[in-house]
Amino acid sequence: MIDTRARHTLGAATLVVALASLLLACSGSPDAASGGGTSPSHDVRTTASAPAAEEPAAADATEPAPGVEKVRDVFARLQATYNDGCTTQGNCEYFLGRVLDELNSLDASMKADPQGPAHFKEPLAWIATLRSELGGDRSFENLKKHQEQLIVTRDRINDWMQGHPEDYR
Known part of the structure; x- marks a missing residue:
């Protein structure tokens, strides 16, 4: 028992x-349930042992390089900074750092975009000028000193992107 x-x-x-x-x-496969097809484990074994000489599928021409966000996604976050500002010192430090971070992310996305950096020549130049002015110093004091340039760069890029809706829709 x-x-x-x-x-x-x-x-x-x-x-x-x-x-x-x-x-x-x-x-x-549709026939697998009826016993007429191959098993999923057979499919895995066959795929795993396929010759390495086969060409991989072509990358989607509208996708950025792996690991890099799409321009439209970063641009949306940059636009969200319009709802914030330097209302208090603590918030100002966060806000200016965020604008800089989004500009840096946008720079990377534009450079990796399938259209190529030449398509984004002006915004990339504005970001490069800002970087040069900041001299690699991300301190709040330096960002506050260059606050006007940070905001002007953000606004110029926003205006440029509004004239290129295919890049963010």
Whole structure:
């Protein structure tokens, strides 16, 4: 006679096997459930052993390089800085740092965009000028000193992007 604990373990194991079988049948090819196709594990083995000489699929020409955000996504965050400002010293420090961070992210996105950096020549030049003025100093004192240039650069890029809606929609 099987004790209650063993009966529950056996019932649970049976349930797991049944669910796994259903999942495999559903995730395979349309014929897999009827037994007429190949199993998903066969597909994995076949794919894993495929010759390495095959060309990878071409990258989507509208996507930036891997690991880099799309221009439109960074631009949206830059636009969100219009809802903030230097209302208090603590907020001002956060705000100016955020504007600089978004400009730096936009610079990276524009350079990695499939259209190429030449398409974004003006905004990239404005960001480069700002970087030169800041001299690599991200301190609040330096950002506050260059606050006007940070805001002017953001606004110029916003105006430029508004004239290029295909880049952010």
